[in-house]
Amino acid sequence: METFIRRAPRAAALVAAVLLLALPPFVSSFMLSLMTQALVWAMLAMSLDLLLGYIGLASLGHAAYLALGAYSVGILTTRHGADFWTSLAVGIAVAALGAAVFGLVALRATGVYFLMITLALGMTVWGLANRWVSLTSGDNGIAGVPRPRGLPWDVSGALPFYYLVLVAFAVAFVVLWTVVHSPFGKTLVGIRESESRMRTLGYHVWLHKYIAFVIAGAAGGFAGVFWGYYNGFVSPADAELATSVEILLMVALGGRGTLFGPVLGAFVIVLLRNVVSIYTHRWLLILGAVYIGTIVYAPEGIIGMARDWLKARARAPLRPAPSP
Amino acid sequence: MSGPPTNTIALELTNIGKAFGGLLAVDGVSLAMRPGERRAILGPNGAGKTTLFSLISGEQPVTSGRIHLFGHDVTRTSAHRRAALGLARTYQITNLFPRLTALDNCLLAVQALSRTKFHLHRPLTGYAGHFVRARAVLDSVGLAVKEGEQVRNLSHGEQRQLEIALALAGSPRLLLLDEPTAGLSPAESQLMVGLLQRLDPAISILIIEHDMDVAFEVTDRITVLHYGRVVADGLAADVKTNPLVQEIYLGAAEP
Numbered sequence: 001m002e003t004f005i006r007r008a009p010r011a012a013a014l015v016a017a018v019l020l021l022a023l024p025p026f027v028s029s030f031m032l033s034l035m036t037q038a039l040v041w042a043m044l045a046m047s048l049d050l051l052l053g054y055i056g057l058a059s060l061g062h063a064a065y066l067a068l069g070a071y072s073v074g075i076l077t078t079r080h081g082a083d084f085w086t087s088l089a090v091g092i093a094v095a096a097l098g099a100a101v102f103g104l105v106a107l108r109a110t111g112v113y114f115l116m117i118t119l120a121l122g123m124t125v126w127g128l129a130n131r132w133v134s135l136t137s138g139d140n141g142i143a144g145v146p147r148p149r150g151l152p153w154d155v156s157g158a159l160p161f162y163y164l165v166l167v168a169f170a171v172a173f174v175v176l177w178t179v180v181h182s183p184f185g186k187t188l189v190g191i192r193e194s195e196s197r198m199r200t201l202g203y204h205v206w207l208h209k210y211i212a213f214v215i216a217g218a219a220g221g222f223a224g225v226f227w228g229y230y231n232g233f234v235s236p237a238d239a240e241l242a243t244s245v246e247i248l249l250m251v252a253l254g255g256r257g258t259l260f261g262p263v264l265g266a267f268v269i270v271l272l273r274n275v276v277s278i279y280t281h282r283w284l285l286i287l288g289a290v291y292i293g294t295i296v297y298a299p300e301g302i303i304g305m306a307r308d309w310l311k312a313r314a315r316a317p318l319r320p321a322p323s324p
Numbered sequence: 325m326s327g328p329p330t331n332t333i334a335l336e337l338t339n340i341g342k343a344f345g346g347l348l349a350v351d352g353v354s355l356a357m358r359p360g361e362r363r364a365i366l367g368p369n370g371a372g373k374t375t376l377f378s379l380i381s382g383e384q385p386v387t388s389g390r391i392h393l394f395g396h397d398v399t400r401t402s403a404h405r406r407a408a409l410g411l412a413r414t415y416q417i418t419n420l421f422p423r424l425t426a427l428d429n430c431l432l433a434v435q436a437l438s439r440t441k442f443h444l445h446r447p448l449t450g451y452a453g454h455f456v457r458a459r460a461v462l463d464s465v466g467l468a469v470k471e472g473e474q475v476r477n478l479s480h481g482e483q484r485q486l487e488i489a490l491a492l493a494g495s496p497r498l499l500l501l502d503e504p505t506a507g508l509s510p511a512e513s514q515l516m517v518g519l520l521q522r523l524d525p526a527i528s529i530l531i532i533e534h535d536m537d538v539a540f541e542v543t544d545r546i547t548v549l550h551y552g553r554v555v556a557d558g559l560a561a562d563v564k565t566n567p568l569v570q571e572i573y574l575g576a577a578e579p
Contacts, residue, residue: 183435183451184444190432193421200381201436202407202494211442 008310013260024162036162038270039169040227045250045262046176047219050212052248053257054180056192057209058115061102061122062247065217067129067239068095069224074142074234075135083150088225095221096214098125103213107206110195122244129236141235148229165226172219177259179215188212189257242284249287253294255301264302333395334359334498334528335380340389341552342375349375351552352389359497362529364539366563367549368572373532374416376549377500380530381413382406394497408437410497414487416506416532420475426486427471430458433493458493465489465519481512488519499523501531505538517541540564548572 020039024032044066051057072091076082082090102121109117129136136142147156148164155161179185187208190198198205228234237243246269254265269287276286298305335357342350350372357363365373378384380391382403390399393409421429431448434457435441448454462468465485470478475486484504491499504520505513513535520542523529533539539546539560546563548556556566563569 178446179444181447181449182444183440183448183454184442186428186432186435186448187441189424189428190421193423194419196383197415197419197421197490198432198436199403200383200407200413201433201490202404203436203441204402204404208441215444 009260020166024159029158032158032162034270034274036158036165036230038267039162039165040223040230041247041250041270042263042266043169043172043223043226044220044247045254045266046172046259047216047223048247049251049256049259049262050176050180050188050216050219052251053255053259053261054185054188054192055209055212057110057213058248059106059118059216060115060241060244060248061106061118061120061125062216062220063239063241063243064098064102064122064125065095065220066224066227066243066247067125067234067236068098069221070228070231070234070238071129071136071142071224072221073225073228074145077145077149077228078142084148085150087148087228088222091225091228092218092221095224096218098221099214099217102217103210107209107213119241119244122239122241126236126239126241129239136236139236141233141237143233145228145232145234147232161230165230168222168226172222173259173263176219180259184208184211245291246287249291249294251301253290253298253301255303255305258301258303261301261303268302333357333392334361335394335530336392337380338390338392340376340379340386340391342372342379342384343387348552350379350386353549353552353554354389355547355554355557357498357528357530359528360526361545362543363531363545363547364543364560365530365532365547365549366534366536366539366569370551371549372552373549374502375552377413377502377530377532380500381411407494410495411500412491412494412496412498413500414491414502414504416502418480418483418487420483420486420490422476423474425472425474426462426467426478427455427458429475429486430461430489430493431455433490434458434461437494461489461493462486464492466515480507481509481515484508484512484516485519488516492523496527498528498530501529501533503532503534505533505535513538536564 048062069091072094073087076087106117155164250265251262255261337355339352434454556563556569
């Protein structure tokens with residue numbers, strides 16, 4: 001039983017990996033496009049999980065990094081003919097820089113105040129996207145972003161592009177997995193559990209939070225680069241509050257502090273959004289209902305529920321045992 | 325941070341005070357501790373004992389006075405830098421990492437003063453030295469068998485022992501213990517006393533303790549606080565018989 005509990009998550013991850021690798025050539029182009037989207041959102045959700053799940057900081061401004069990455073791609077490719085690697089490097093750098101500045105302001109607060117400040121900071125990016133017309137084309141957005149150039153393979157088709165995003169996802173996952181399992185990652189969990197104890201143990205708590213905040217922003221920008229390429233279009237909608245809320249919900253729904261959870265959450269939300277939009281335009285209403293449902297019935301998300309279920313199964317056979 | 329550590333005085337408080345609005349929680353306290361000295365702080369509830377600890381550890385800034393730690397002026401130094409100088413504290417209300425295992429709690433304490441805490445390129449499991457040290461610390465408080473247990477599932481007594489383990493992990497030279505026996509049964513208290521008596525005699529210990537017997541067993545000097553002021557300071561035997569102390573602490577008979 002013990003081994004079953006340890007193996008079940010690994011088996012599930014393995015099955016998911018095989019599906020992500022092998023399924024795409026056989027699915028419809030609509031499904032392929034959903035899977036590509038879901039992978040991009042999964043990267044975003046994982047990057048936010050570093051803050052929400054590991055340090056316990058709920059940010060409502062994560063769409064800002066998506067937008068910074070996506071706008072970098074939009075501007076560089078359409079106006080300067082930039083290739084993939086340049087766009088990628090600039091996208092990550094701009095998002096990291098944005099996070100480095102925002103972090104200075106946001107990390108003065110915790111809890112609900114952190115939420116409010118990140119919301120406000122996220123809205124400044126949205127405001128800039130709308131108003132800095134000479135750079136962002138404002139409301140019209142930037143159309144005509146080409147598929148990535150300068151790669152050894154041609155990724156203009158939907159399927160090759162999917163595999164490019166899958167590779168990016170794998171890179172993001174491995175990097176973030178390494179970070180959360182490193183000594184540094186452990187300090188983040190320590191901060192989540194008791195900031196005051198960390199301080200008296202000798203940790204410069206703010207610095208650890210700040211580094212994680214910048215990493216999360218850079219990873220968000222990384223995802224944003226692929227979002228820009230995927231859509232071929234960048235607009236202020238990418239920086240909207242609703243986008244930030246969606247990312248937050250993906251993390252909460254899947255299970256914060258697990259990395260796998262946010263990935264699962266991203267796939268569920270992306271699928272749900274596309275199914276729901278067939279029947280109704282009131283997507284935000286559904287999203288809100290899912291959010292409330294998650295907080296009330298599954299505060300640790302889907303992964304948390306699965307974990308509890310596995311534990312309960314493991315304990316069950318012990319119950320009938322006669323007590324001496 | 326660096327500089328020559330003085331061997332003469334571990335901790336020196338010069339007339340320190342802390343005001344919360346109009347309330348003087350700590351009012352002109354002066355105190356000096358030699359390396360290896362064991363001193364208890366006694367005083368009724370609200371005497372300012374825990375506040376005094378927070379001032380020494382740097383969790384709260386003083387409103388007046390100066391604090392020297394091993395010869396360094398740390399009056400305006402942050403808590404984590406004071407820890408790096410060799411200061412560690414425990415809490416009266418258990419302050420651990422409840423959802424982490426006992427071993428993980430100690431690992432966090434072990435790497436606190438090491439550069440590896442910023443390493444993010446490889447898993448923590450690769451740092452064998454940290455694990456050896458963490459297990460040693462856990463063993464020193466008798467919790468080796470509980471290493472895989474989440475701390476919130478440990479008994480209160482075990483959590484109090486873990487408090488000490490976390491404080492010891494960084495090999496401190498000055499230890500502040502805030503009521504280590506709070507909420508313990510008499511038997512558990514005796515275990516704790518034994519644990520404290522076995523600590524390296526080079527470590528200076530300042531201990532807040534309500535249990536007089538524990539205080540007298542573990543320390544040789546006593547400082548009595550009342551309304552934020554030092555009202556008595558001296559060898560345990562002298563303080564015990566001090567009439568003022570008896571009046572405050574034991575609620576002496578009306579005249």
